[in-house]
Amino acid sequence: MSQYSEDNTLQSGSYQGYHRSHHQSHANDEKQDEKIEVAIQGHTNESSSSLKDKAPITAIPWKHKSHILILSLILSIFSISVPCFTDFANSMQSQNLYIAKMFANGSLPYSDFFTTGGFFYYFLVSLAFRLGSTLWLIPIQFLTYYLSGSFLYKTVMHMTSKKEIATFISFIFFVINGTLGFGGLYPIQFAMPFVLGAIFFLTRYFAGHSRDEAFILYGLAGTAGSFFEARTLIFWILSLVTIFVYNLVNKHFFRGFYQVLCIIFGNILVLYLCLYFILNLQITSDYINQVLIYSFTHLAVENNDYLLTLVYQIFAVLGSGLLIGAVTTGNHLLGEAKDKSIKWVLLISFVFTVVYSLFSRSFGLYSILNIVPYGLVLTALSLDDATKKRAERTSHRRRNVSQIHALKVFGIFLSRNYFLPILVFAFAFAMPIIMFLFNLENNAERSTVANYIVKKTKKDETIYVYDSTAKIYLDSGRKSASQFVLPELNTAKSSHKKAISDTLIQDSAQYIVVQENTRLPSDVKSTLSKNYKKVSMKGIERYTLYVLK
Structure with a gap:
């Protein structure tokens, strides 16, 4: 019940009491009003005084x-966790699946395999393998999509009060996840409900x-989100600093101390559980170094051409429509709005995160998913401003802009981005399908090679595959001889490339599979011969x- 409703209830009771005791003086009525005001103030504690x-x-x-429910279900069904869609997985998705599968079979991420995904992420995916099928991930992904879409809707409603924009x-959130993040199973998608x-x-x-x-839930969400995708720490750290400065400026010293205690308590609830497993598995130092x-x-995720990927990612960020919100929110940051602090946090988080996307040295569009939570909220503010300006231009009298139709919002979004989102989303949706059709024969050969390896090797023997996907690893169930499962992931650092060569020249792999036209290091070529x-x-x-001689 709000303070206004409490006022009305109490005033109504005062009015009835006046009729029951009409012989009381006007001075007694004033005293009674003062008691009511004191009661209201006493009922409202310091944390709710604002x-x-x-x-x-x-x-x-x-x-x-219902729209959010249906779209969440559709994205969950068209996931690479569904066996018939696994071949649509790109290098990052297939490697994540493989590491999680090996985790379920006794190998350890971080110590046996180099990866940057959070512990909760691999624990969750490996749990599905332990239960017998990755289909168990469908309800989990459905829940993450639904919660993310719901929190995003509520945030936009709070900032704009327009259902159409929300x-x-x-x-658009579901369109981006269905195109740029086609197939799902990226760590950031599991972390999005906590961030949003x-x-x-x-x-x-x-x-x-x-x-x-x-703030207990805020602390819990921050820790949980970080253990899915570590780069969300950018948002958590910025928001914590902002909360500290906000309380300092407003002289909320005791209130700020109480909030810190709540955040720490929320952190402990998750940290205790996660650190228990990490410490027992003895992967603490590897986890810290990698994740x-x-x-x-290190900004680079893959090892493709620097300039080509930079231009490619710049075009993708521009075309996604997420950049326009970041460059047009100046009036929201300098105005008198009470929630401008969170808008500053969103903008700075966007700026830091977009750097990782632009310099990922990858032709995969999944890196843009990291900027989605911040970019979409800022885009909503930009659309709100645009609808107000358009309403002012088209009418002498100021219309009720909240009545604008959602299709008009869509038109404004496209026109402000020069209709590039249509091109980017269509391209991102078509690419996995094109690559799947292009790789039909490759996947058939990969399955044949994997079946041969299964027959010719023992479960504890290792292999290494020079390929763009981890399908041979997944189908064979054999452990990678190198900590770096695929030669193009997380190997932009020269020492990581050398680590692969050093492992292979020690004859640690029983079988080595090489895709045609792969450029092998000279020492690996020598070892093979x-x-x-x-x-x-x-x-x-x-x-x-x-095969090893």
């Missing part, structure tokens, strides 16, 4: 909730509509299989 304005309505209407932004939930909470908090006790240090000190021999296989033209 709830001066009525909170905007952010409840999701059933019609829009509906459109949530729709925290954005919604902070939006309400800085506007004076959240209680301090909710925390390497993720934040001296210590390995080619295996003749019928119907295999695109791969060469070497």
Whole structure:
């Protein structure tokens, strides 16, 4: 019940009491009013004293909730966790699946395999393998998509109070995940509910509509999100600094101390569980080096041409429509809005995160997913400004802009981005399908090679595959001889490339598979010619299989 409703209830009771005791003097009535005011102030504690304005309505209407449900279900069904869609997986997705599968079979991420995904991510995917099928990931992905879409809708509603913009932004969220993040199973997608939930909470908090006790959930979300995707720490650190400065400027010293205690308590609830496993598995130092240090000190994810990928990623970010919000939110940052603090956090998080996307040295569009939570909220603010300006230009009297249709919002979004989103989304949706058709024969040969390896090797023997996907590893179930599963992932650092060569020249792999036209290091070529021999296989033209002599 809001403070206004409490006022009305208490005043109504006072009015009835006046009729029951009409013989009391006017002085007694004034005293009674003073008691009522004191009672109200006593009922409202310090953490809710800032709830001066009525909170905007952010409840999701059933019609829009059903849209979020349906789109979440569609994206979950068309996931690479579904066996018939596994061949659509790119190098990053297939490697993540393989590492999780090996984790379920007793190998360890971080110590046996180099990876930057969070512990919770691999634990969750490996749990599906332990249960017998990756189909168990469908309800989990459905839940993450649904919660993310819901929190995003509520955040936009809180900032703009326009259902049409909130509906459109949530729709674009699913379009981006269905195109740029086709197939799902990226760590950031599992972390998005925690990030968007925290954005919604902070939006309400800085506007004076959240209680301090909710910082327990904020701390819990921050830690959980970080253990899925470490780079979300950029947002968590920036938001923590902003909260500290906000309390310092407003002289909320005791309140800020109480919030810190709540955040620490929320952190402990997750940290204790996660650190228990990490410490027992003895992967602490590897986890810190790979997930925390390497993720934040190296921008490159793959090892493609620097300039080509930079131009490619710049075009993708521009065409996605996420950049326009970041460059047009100046009036929201310098105005008198109570929630401008969270908008600063979103903008700075966007700037830092987009750097990782632009310099990923990858032709994969999945790196853009990291900027989605911040970019979409900023885009909503930009669309809100645009709809207001358009309404002012088209009418002498100021119209009720909240009545603008969602299709008009879509038109504004496209026109402000020169219709590039259509091109980018269509390209991103078509690429996995084109690559799947292009690789039909490659995948057939990969399956044949994997079946041969299964027959000719023991479970504890290792192999290495020079390929763009981890399909041979997945189908054979054999462990990679090198910590770096695929030669083009996380190997932009020269020492990582050398680590692969050093492993192979020690004859640690029973079989080595080389895709045609692969450029091998000279020392690996020498090792193959001296210590390995080619295996003749019928119907295999695109791969060469070497076995240890």
